[in-house]
Amino acid sequence: MSTRFNIFGEVMTFINQKKIKIFKGENPTKQLIDDNYTEISGSRGEILTSNVVNKISYKFIYNIQLDYNTGNKWFLHVKLQKSNDNFNSNINDVQGASYNISSNMVAVTDHRYSLSTAFFIIDGLDGTHQLRLVCRAYSNSNKPQLHESDYFDGVADTNVFDTSLIIREV
Amino acid sequence: MTYLKETKTLKNEFVVDSSNYSLQVISTTLVKYNGTEITYTPEDGATNVVYEVNFAISPYPDAQGSYLSTRVQYSDDNGSNWSTINETKVMEGTYSSASDYDWINLSYTFILSPWSGERKIRLAGRSFNTSSEFTIGRQHYITNQVGDPACPHVSIFSVKS
Numbered sequence: 178m179s180t181r182f183n184i185f186g187e188v189m190t191f192i193n194q195k196k197i198k199i200f201k202g203e204n205p206t207k208q209l210i211d212d213n214y215t216e217i218s219g220s221r222g223e224i225l226t227s228n229v230v231n232k233i234s235y236k237f238i239y240n241i242q243l244d245y246n247t248g249n250k251w252f253l254h255v256k257l258q259k260s261n262d263n264f265n266s267n268i269n270d271v272q273g274a275s276y277n278i279s280s281n282m283v284a285v286t287d288h289r290y291s292l293s294t295a296f297f298i299i300d301g302l303d304g305t306h307q308l309r310l311v312c313r314a315y316s317n318s319n320k321p322q323l324h325e326s327d328y329f330d331g332v333a334d335t336n337v338f339d340t341s342l343i344i345r346e347v
Numbered sequence: 348m349t350y351l352k353e354t355k356t357l358k359n360e361f362v363v364d365s366s367n368y369s370l371q372v373i374s375t376t377l378v379k380y381n382g383t384e385i386t387y388t389p390e391d392g393a394t395n396v397v398y399e400v401n402f403a404i405s406p407y408p409d410a411q412g413s414y415l416s417t418r419v420q421y422s423d424d425n426g427s428n429w430s431t432i433n434e435t436k437v438m439e440g441t442y443s444s445a446s447d448y449d450w451i452n453l454s455y456t457f458i459l460s461p462w463s464g465e466r467k468i469r470l471a472g473r474s475f476n477t478s479s480e481f482t483i484g485r486q487h488y489i490t491n492q493v494g495d496p497a498c499p500h501v502s503i504f505s506v507k508s
């Protein structure tokens with residue numbers, strides 16, 4: 178980073194690198210999500226922020242599918258967590274970075290399959306931090322599976338969808 | 348005053364063709380999704396290529412819902428032959444035994460391995476069956492007033508680490 182002054186005497190700060198971290202989760206194992214918070218495979222990433230740019234965008238794309246073994250609908254709560262020790266003991270929810278996503282909760286035959294894009298802007302990170310998504314089902318009657326599809330092109334056909342994680346300074 | 352002097356996202360390219368786009372009804376035959384194709388050569392030394400697409404579907408011509416089987420395809424011979432990237436295959440949508448008319452906005456981000464030279468990239472797909480067909484780009488503004496076709500929006504860029 179270099180610092181200059183313009184003709185008005187203001188400090189002009191140049192950031193030499195706008196960091197972007199790309200993580201592709203290759204061939205993730207199917208996760209069955211129950212009513213305990215569980216880390217979503219492929220959602221964990223680390224970024225070192227500079228002193229002056231401490232806004233981070235976090236974008237994670239993953240696949241949510243109906244688990245036919247447990248029911249006809251699903252209901253998830255998803256939240257972003259941060260840590261400075263790779264989630265060993267320092268684990269904190271990121272305030273405001275969470276959402277619900279569900280299938281139709283009334284019609285019993287309304288099966289939903291969906292990609293989900295988690296996108297958050299995070300303030301106040303300075304230094305090295307790890308970020309991850311965790312999720313849980315509303316109840317054990319509403320459990321989805323992640324990453325794996327059981328149907329495709331009109332037939333029963335198992336396919337695994339690679340996750341995509343992009344963390345960048347903004 | 349803070350400036351971002353340098354970025355590690357390189358060779359950004361975008362596709363949006365609102366004037367020439369027309370509605371596309373998708374049934375059980377595998378077809379390209381119109382408006383999602385882009386021709387791209389990655390930056391030298393790129394470690395990844397990020398391909399992003401956004402579009403919306405309506406449940407028409409049937410009303411019970413929509414099931415998409417979508418995948419990324421590429422062509423290294425200017426579109427004569429297309430290959431599917433298997434790990435991008437995804438089943439999406441919702442279906443009901445009752446008519447529930449789901450309208451869905453779809454947003455995709457794919458992290459692709461880089462390649463050498465020029466390549467065409469696109470999305471292709473089909474419906475699961477004839478009861479779960481869908482239409483890309485159809486809009487309704489008010490009761491039964493069909494709006495202008497809404498085209499897909501596409502971006503692609505290289506990443507260098």
